[in-house]
Amino acid sequence: MQLTDKLIMSAIRVAEEAGRAILGVYDGPINVTVKEDASPLTQADQAAHGIICDALSQLTPQWPVVSEESDDAAKALRLTADCYWLVDPLDGTKEFIRRNGEFTVNLALIHHSRPVLGIVHVPVQRLTYWGGLGLGSWRRSDQGQQAIKVSPPLPGQVLKVVGSRSHLTAETQVYLAGLGEYELVSVGSSLKFCLLAEGRAHLYPRLGPTCEWDTAAAQAVVEGAGGHVETLEGEPLRYGKSEILNPWFVART
Numbered sequence: 001m002q003l004t005d006k007l008i009m010s011a012i013r014v015a016e017e018a019g020r021a022i023l024g025v026y027d028g029p030i031n032v033t034v035k036e037d038a039s040p041l042t043q044a045d046q047a048a049h050g051i052i053c054d055a056l057s058q059l060t061p062q063w064p065v066v067s068e069e070s071d072d073a074a075k076a077l078r079l080t081a082d083c084y085w086l087v088d089p090l091d092g093t094k095e096f097i098r099r100n101g102e103f104t105v106n107l108a109l110i111h112h113s114r115p116v117l118g119i120v121h122v123p124v125q126r127l128t129y130w131g132g133l134g135l136g137s138w139r140r141s142d143q144g145q146q147a148i149k150v151s152p153p154l155p156g157q158v159l160k161v162v163g164s165r166s167h168l169t170a171e172t173q174v175y176l177a178g179l180g181e182y183e184l185v186s187v188g189s190s191l192k193f194c195l196l197a198e199g200r201a202h203l204y205p206r207l208g209p210t211c212e213w214d215t216a217a218a219q220a221v222v223e224g225a226g227g228h229v230e231t232l233e234g235e236p237l238r239y240g241k242s243e244i245l246n247p248w249f250v251a252r253t
């Protein structure tokens with residue numbers, strides 16, 4: 001499978017277009033409904049989902065699109081397709097509803113169970129991260145574009161840890177208590193991975209539930225930046241598992 005710059009740039013434009021639709025909702029009244037799994041859904045999740053599914057289906061008709069907001073038949077494609085887009089149109093819906101800016105648009109290309117390309121767009125910051133193993137990782141904002149790399153803690157430096165703002169579990173707190181000295185920054189959505197990928201955090205332990213679409217794009221960005229996203233057994237997170245839930249994991253430099 002060939003990932004050309006043209007394809008990557010086109011997919012980035014799709015994420016950014018979805019981001020503009022999300023901001024259109026963010027600036028007005030937000031209608032919140034509750035899904036079967038009790039998680040919130042807004043008209044912004046649905047608008048972004050529609051834009052992304054339509055645009056990616058046109059861009060790469062050979063690869064199915066599986067989104068958090070897809071129906072069950074489309075979601076099941078992740079169990080059989082060799083190569084597919086895995087999308088979270090609006091990660092951090094709770095942060096979106098709170099209007100704290102910590103939400104992202106996430107497009108991952110999965111090939112043979114691995115995220116080979118990830119795009120994470122942060123609408124409020126007009127900021128996009130992308131990358132993958134063998135591609136490197138990049139960030140682009142109004143200030144310009146640059147390659148990004150993870151930055152392991154320097155000797156004597158306090159460990160910078162990122163954790164969920166809305167879903168920090170007791171198990172994660174027990175893990176943190178075993179770390180010695182650390183500084184915890186709470187952030188919503190897949191932004192946590194991006195802070196690690198660009199060297200602003202050292203560790204993101206997630207001993208709690210996430211779904212495959214929450215992690216795939218940002219895992220590719222971390223891996224392209226030289227970092228790792230691993231289960232507690234030290235295996236890279238994989239996709240197309242029989243369960244949509246990921247095992248607990250740690251993202252690290």
Ligand SMILES: Nc1ncnc2c1ncn2[C@@H]1O[C@H](COP(=O)(O)O)[C@@H](OP(=O)(O)O)[C@H]1O
Binds near residue numbers: 210211
């Ligand atoms: N009990 C649970 N089961 C499955 N996924 C959960 C969950 N609690 C949180 N998540 C996932 O965590 C994501 C938010 O991550 P964070 O807590 O790091 O901001 C949510 O994404 P959405 O906002 O897209 O629903 C959701 O998918």
Ligand SMILES: [Mg+2]
Binds near residue numbers: 088090091092213214
């Ligand atoms: Mg999500």
